[in-house]
Amino acid sequence: MSSAMSWLVILLAVINVVGVVWLLIVTAQKAPEDNDATATTGHAWDGDLVEYNKPLPRWWLWLFIGTVIFAIIYLVLYPGFGKYAGVLGWNQNSDHAAAVAVAEEKASTIMAQFDGKPLPALAADLKAQSIGRNVFANNCATCHGSDARGNPGFPNLADNDWIWGGAPENVLSSIVDGRTAVMPPLGAALGEQGVTDVTAYIRSLSGLSHDTRAAAAGGERYATLCIACHAADATGNPLLGAPNLADNIWLYGSDAATIAEGINYGRYGQMPAHGPIIGEQRARLVAAYVLHLSQQSGGASASAGGSR
Ligand code: HEC
Ligand code: HEC
Structure with missing residues (x-):
């Protein structure tokens, strides 16, 4: 809490308590003079509708005095008076x-x-x-x-x-x-046709629809660029987190566009x-x-x- 905010909170708390005390004193002083049970406020509505002017009931007054005393004790014990931490040193964070x-x-x-x-x-x-x-x-x-x-x-x-x-x-x-x-981006190394071909090859391994000629060309590219991580039989390498590409189980998706996206731009899966x-x-x-x-x-x- 900034100092200015702290002083504002202190000021508001003091105004509230002092204001209530002042109200109590004023009403308490008025009470003895208005002992006359039939005294009215002097206003009249609709010709004859008037309002009695009676002091607050005592029990009500004591309730008010009680709240003032409670407020002062509370502000001494607990935080609430600006930056002042309170005698008990209680705070939400340590409580939590x-x-x-x-x-x-x-x-x-x-x-x-x-x-x-x-x-x-x-x-x-x-x-x-x-x-x-x-x-x-x-x-x-x-x-x-x-x-x-x-x-x-x-x-x-x-x-x-x-x-x-x-x-x-x-x-x-x-x-x-x-x-x-880390699956490196290989779009540049493969070229557009190369990515299409190797994608067809990857899909063929899982028995998904593919162009046979593209897949054959892709198989050759696979052998040079991919086996280091995904293995010659495409069953992957758990030490590198390189998935099995031949089991039709997909981390990112089996459609040609998703496979090609991964090959072009790489993948960087992270388990925190x-x-x-x-x-x-x-x-x-x-x-x-x-x-x-x-x-x-x-x-x-x-x-x-x-x-x-
Ligand atoms: C340096 C090692 C490495 C090389 C080289 C590599 N990959 Fe990967 N590949 C990975 C890793 C690691 C992942 C997992 C990425 C992840 O989990 O985010 C992956 C993921 C994939 C996926 C996604 C699989 C799925 O289940 O969604 C495909 C498809 C893929 N690679 C194909 C290829 C192809 C095709 C090549 C060769 C052109 C290749 N990779 C070369 C390491 C490699
Ligand atoms: C912020 C997201 C995130 C949270 C949270 C997360 N994970 Fe993961 N987790 C991943 C990703 C992404 C991978 C895959 C990494 C990769 O590409 O190989 C993964 C991989 C794993 C793997 C390896 C799976 C495999 O096939 O080898 C296990 C096991 C796992 N998480 C368990 C958990 C458990 C248990 C929790 C909770 C305690 C958890 N994860 C919380 C994102 C998350």
């Missing part, structure tokens, strides 16, 4: 931090029962799954979808197909340390490191949860068909 610390301690105690257990065991544990599902909903669903089935550019985590490897330690590492995929955000216990539980989902899917075919 304390509540979070208590909740975190409780959650940590609950999660501690899973510490040190291997991920496959956790993936089969209903209680671990349910905590993992909550962690997923709070931290992962925005990108991977609430059902973990992904979106274009964000991989499906509920199938049994893994870009960065599906062993429990690989999945955990994807979550804790994050992943950075979540270790620092959610901590080890939650990371292990959410890893177990997605492993459980992929086991349930019963194989990669569950999500085939170009939807991923």
Whole structure:
């Protein structure tokens, strides 16, 4: 709060309290003279409609005095008087931090029962799954979808197909340390025709409609420019995050325009490191949860068909 704002708040608080006190004094002084129960304010409406002039009831007056006393005590104890922090030193932030610390301690105690257990065991544990599902909903669903089935550019985590490897330690590492995929832009190296040809070749690998002659020419370009990362048989390389291009499971999309776009301009998929955000216990539980989902899917075919 700036100094000017602090003084303005102090001024408003003082005006309010002093104003109420003044009102109380004025009404209290008037009361004794107006003991006459039939005295009126002197106004008359419609000829004979008049208004009694009676003092405030005592209990009402005491209520007012009570609020003034309350306000002064409150302003001494709590923040409210400009920058003055109050005798108790209370503030919203420390209050919130304390509540979070208590909740975190409780959650940590609950999660501690899973510490040190291997991920496959956790993936089969209903209680671990349910905590993992909550962690997923709070931290992962925005990108991977609430059902973990992904979106274009964000991989499906509920199938049994893994870009960065599906062993429990690989999945955990994807979550804790994050992943950075770099597919270089190759439009300049290939030329327009080259991109069209190699796109046809990529589509042919998944059995999608393609021009046979273009695909044959594209196969040659693939062998020089792409195998370093995607492998000669196009099954990809989990160490680089280079996807399998022959399984009809797509991170970005299977249509020719989307494939050509990636080849022309490159792709830079980023999984942010979540270790620092959610901590080890939650990371292990959410890893177990997605492993459980992929086991349930019963194989990669569950999500085939170009939807991923
Ligand atoms: C330096 C390594 C590298 C080279 C060379 C490379 N790629 Fe890639 N490619 C990748 C990586 C890594 C990704 C994943 C990008 C991401 O996740 O954002 C990728 C993604 C793709 C995709 C998207 C797959 C999907 O599921 O949507 C296609 C298609 C593709 N590459 C085709 C090619 C073709 C064709 C070539 C050769 C002309 C090529 N790549 C060369 C590393 C490479
Ligand atoms: C900001 C978006 C974002 C958030 C949030 C996010 N992810 Fe990811 N995640 C990605 C992207 C993008 C990739 C793919 C990186 C690439 O192109 O290879 C990915 C990849 C992964 C992979 C590797 C998948 C594979 O096939 O190998 C796993 C596992 C994963 N995320 C789990 C999670 C979990 C669990 C959470 C929550 C704790 C999470 N992600 C939160 C964007 C996100």
